[in-house]
Amino acid sequence: MLKLVAAGVxxxxxxLVQLACSQGGYRPEFFSAGQLALVDDxxxxxxxxxxxxxxxxxxxxxxxxDVTVADASEDVQLRWRSGLExxxxxxxxxxxxxxxxxxxxxxxxxxxxxxxAEEDPxxxxxxxxxxxxxxxxxxxYTSEVGIHEELQYEGNTAVDxxxxxxxxxxxxx
Amino acid sequence: xxxxxxxxxxxxxxxxxxxxxYALASGGLKVALVEAGPRLRAGQDYSGHxxxxxxxDRRAPNFWRDNFLRDHFTPVGDRPGHGQIRALGGRSICWAxxxxxxxxxxxxxxxxxxxxxxxxxxxxxxxxxxYGDHDGLSNMPDGEFLKPVxxxxxxxxxxxxxxxxxxxxxRMAFVAQRKAMLTQPPDRPEWKHRQKCHYCGxxxxxxxxxxxxxxxxxxxxxxxxxxxxxxxxxMATRVRVSPEGGEVLGVECQTASGxxxxxxxxxxxxxxxxxxxxxxxxxSGIANSSGQVGRNLTSHFGVTVKGFFPQLAGRDxxxxxxxxxxxxxxxxxxxxxxxxxxxxxxxxxxxxxxTSNRRAxxxxxxxxxxxxxxxxxxxxxxxxxxxxxxTLISGGKFVDLDPSRTDRYGMPxxxxxLHYDDSDVAMARDMVEKCEEIIRAGEGEVIxxxxxxxxADLVIDLNHWVGTTRMGPDPALSVxxxxxxxxxxxxxxxxxxxxxxAYPEKNPTLTNIALSWRTADGIVERFRRNELG
Numbered sequence: 154m155l156k157l158v159a160a161g162v163x164x165x166x167x168x169l170v171q172l173a174c175s176q177g178g179y180r181p182e183f184f185s186a187g188q189l190a191l192v193d194d195x196x197x198x199x200x201x202x203x204x205x206x207x208x209x210x211x212x213x214x215x216x217x218x219d220v221t222v223a224d225a226s227e228d229v230q231l232r233w234r235s236g237l238e239x240x241x242x243x244x245x246x247x248x249x250x251x252x253x254x255x256x257x258x259x260x261x262x263x264x265x266x267x268x269x270a271e272e273d274p275x276x277x278x279x280x281x282x283x284x285x286x287x288x289x290x291x292x293x294y295t296s297e298v299g300i301h302e303e304l305q306y307e308g309n310t311a312v313d314x315x316x317x318x319x320x321x322x323x324x325x326x
Numbered sequence: 327x328x329x330x331x332x333x334x335x336x337x338x339x340x341x342x343x344x345x346x347x348y349a350l351a352s353g354g355l356k357v358a359l360v361e362a363g364p365r366l367r368a369g370q371d372y373s374g375h376x377x378x379x380x381x382x383d384r385r386a387p388n389f390w391r392d393n394f395l396r397d398h399f400t401p402v403g404d405r406p407g408h409g410q411i412r413a414l415g416g417r418s419i420c421w422a423x424x425x426x427x428x429x430x431x432x433x434x435x436x437x438x439x440x441x442x443x444x445x446x447x448x449x450x451x452x453x454x455x456x457y458g459d460h461d462g463l464s465n466m467p468d469g470e471f472l473k474p475v476x477x478x479x480x481x482x483x484x485x486x487x488x489x490x491x492x493x494x495x496x497r498m499a500f501v502a503q504r505k506a507m508l509t510q511p512p513d514r515p516e517w518k519h520r521q522k523c524h525y526c527g528x529x530x531x532x533x534x535x536x537x538x539x540x541x542x543x544x545x546x547x548x549x550x551x552x553x554x555x556x557x558x559x560x561m562a563t564r565v566r567v568s569p570e571g572g573e574v575l576g577v578e579c580q581t582a583s584g585x586x587x588x589x590x591x592x593x594x595x596x597x598x599x600x601x602x603x604x605x606x607x608x609x610s611g612i613a614n615s616s617g618q619v620g621r622n623l624t625s626h627f628g629v630t631v632k633g634f635f636p637q638l639a640g641r642d643x644x645x646x647x648x649x650x651x652x653x654x655x656x657x658x659x660x661x662x663x664x665x666x667x668x669x670x671x672x673x674x675x676x677x678x679x680x681t682s683n684r685r686a687x688x689x690x691x692x693x694x695x696x697x698x699x700x701x702x703x704x705x706x707x708x709x710x711x712x713x714x715x716x717t718l719i720s721g722g723k724f725v726d727l728d729p730s731r732t733d734r735y736g737m738p739x740x741x742x743x744l745h746y747d748d749s750d751v752a753m754a755r756d757m758v759e760k761c762e763e764i765i766r767a768g769e770g771e772v773i774x775x776x777x778x779x780x781x782a783d784l785v786i787d788l789n790h791w792v793g794t795t796r797m798g799p800d801p802a803l804s805v806x807x808x809x810x811x812x813x814x815x816x817x818x819x820x821x822x823x824x825x826x827x828a829y830p831e832k833n834p835t836l837t838n839i840a841l842s843w844r845t846a847d848g849i850v851e852r853f854r855r856n857e858l859g
Binding site for chain 2: 198199200201203205208217220221224264268271272286287290291292294295296297300303304305306307308309310311312313314315316317318320323
């Protein structure tokens with residue numbers, strides 16, 4: 154029989170958040186443990202928690218990226234490896250340490266500079282930002298958190314009539 | 327190798343072959359339907375009712391993406407694509423259902439008139455169940471519609487933009503889409519295998535048969551007449567011709583297990599799609615005294631522009647699915663006054679909303695809380711405008727056989743040659759300009775645009791190819807006559823969109839079905855007069 158019910162929306166408890174923070178028990182398939190933690194941090198800076206919904210960390214976006222890169226072509230895997238390196242080099246150059254060890258202000262400086270170049274990325278770190286951002290958005294908005302909590306989308310629900318726009322003011326001058 | 331005798335063999339079970347089979351079997355003829363793919367059961371062999379996070383790669387099942395053939399043709403030139411599904415029902419299983427009549431002006435460049443086809447449009451709409459608004463447009467006539475499905479709020483803003491441009495004298499119209507989906511209970515006998523739409527948005531592989539397909543309407547109805555034999559998982563490899571070449575004898579096929587099978591019939595109907603029908607004729611080396619088989623190839627092509635309406639940033643998008651993304655249509659462009667910059671015209675399919683088919687907004691500048699808020703607002707308040715323009719028919723667009731590559735049946739693969747013309751690029755530039763203007767007039771901001779369009783921006787429609795066995799009165803210039811019958815053979819027909827001699831901006835399937843029904847009725851009539859067999 155058809156399954157027309159919205160699949161269970163995540164409970165509001167913080168269980169998953171804690172699990173994600175520690176990556177508790179998760180064994181990465183592509184990244185090293187340190188790389189996974191870094192991607193986890195980056196994803197959560199790109200799409201953080203706010204008053205409406207939890208962020209990329211709670212949505213386990215880093216794990217999504219890990220398995221999709223593990224399944225991807227060598228080409229794609231190389232882009233991730235060299236991108237992580239390029240970001241590391243940039244941080245060392247600027248602040249003498251890796252991204253994870255930078256202060257929140259330093260991390261924001263780095264990300265703001267990379268984002269400023271996203272229209273036309275030139276350096277390895279700039280291209281890596283585009284790669285992480287794209288993957289983070291893909292992972293977040295296909296997750297339970299992104300779909301149901303952030304977009305508040307029910308979907309896959311049988312309705313008798315499609316209501317459409319019922320606002321008199323829409324579409325009127 | 328068992329010989330089997332039929333009145334008519336239909337090759338291909340998509341929109342054209344499905345309806346032809348139904349009309350022939352209902353007319354009392356013994357019909358064989360040859361389909362390379364298997365029978366599938368909606369809701370069992372495919373269903374879209376899933377979430378992406380149920381899957382490791384976050385890709386929920388999608389009938390089209392999961393089933394179209396790959397590496398089944400050779401592309402030449404500007405990135406041609408070719409959609410093909412091997413299954414009973416063909417691409418009618420995954421089509422979007424958009425059902426637009428061609429208008430009287432469109433038929434002016436055809437050898438038959440709108441009035442000759444109109445009764446078949448009506449029959450087709452009644453059988454299929456097509457919803458729509460009565461818009462009273464001059465060149466996209468209203469049909470026999472079921473209750474329409476309304477637009478979403480951002481689409482209404484586009485409509486406002488269009489109204490304002492119309493007030494300034496621009497000629498265009500903005501209407502609700504028309505689709506072959508049941509918006510009422512299936513209370514007609516032809517709809518007994520179908521259900522009313524429940525607006526889940528997974529139309530591409532509709533799991534409940536709310537959308538019309540060959541597999542849920544004409545083929546089962548034809549089987550119930552007792553006159554139809556379906557040969558599924560059977561590939562037609564050649565059309566067989568009498569030794570003196572005067573008539574077609576039947577079709578040579580290969581089953582999935584590699585057995586060769588000969589089917590004989592008094593008439594053969596090819597409904598394999600514009601690329602595959604041309605391919606089968608070229609492989610068989612027949613019906614091409616005009617040299618036109620594979621020529622006159624055209625499809626639709628497009629680019630996308632998106633707008634955002636700030637006043638809709640907080641809109642409720644909790645259940646936006648409807649009948650998938652596109653609920654509206656910009657049309658009526660250049661019907662009365664052709665452009666001086668390009669030939670032909672285009673329409674623009676418009677959609678909005680957070681839908682389950684991943685068409686939501688995925689790009690915005692920046693990072694952090696601002697990015698997240700922007701994506702949320704853009705998803706809620708955006709509208710997408712997807713151009714569908716007709717590619718110019720020219721020498722740079724055609725189908726032939728690849729001399730060096732074959733498929734698993736040993737048949738040469740088709741080659742699709744696509745070289746855009748200046749007219750095509752000029753049309754796309756016009757569309758971008760016009761859509762940006764409409765978005766702004768509707769009090770929106772342009773958030774996605776190709777800017778100044780070049781050939782690299784153009785995206786061909788994989789599923790809208792037509793024209794490769796064009797219809798015409800002159801055997802020197804066309805492949806089939808106005809009844810869909812090959813000029814070179816009295817008992818060989820084409821019933822699919824290959825026969826279109828000219829192509830408007832409108833989606834091809836409804837016209838394919840209407841014409842194929844008309845062609846099949848002509849065959850029944852010829853049998854009745856003992857002109858066949």
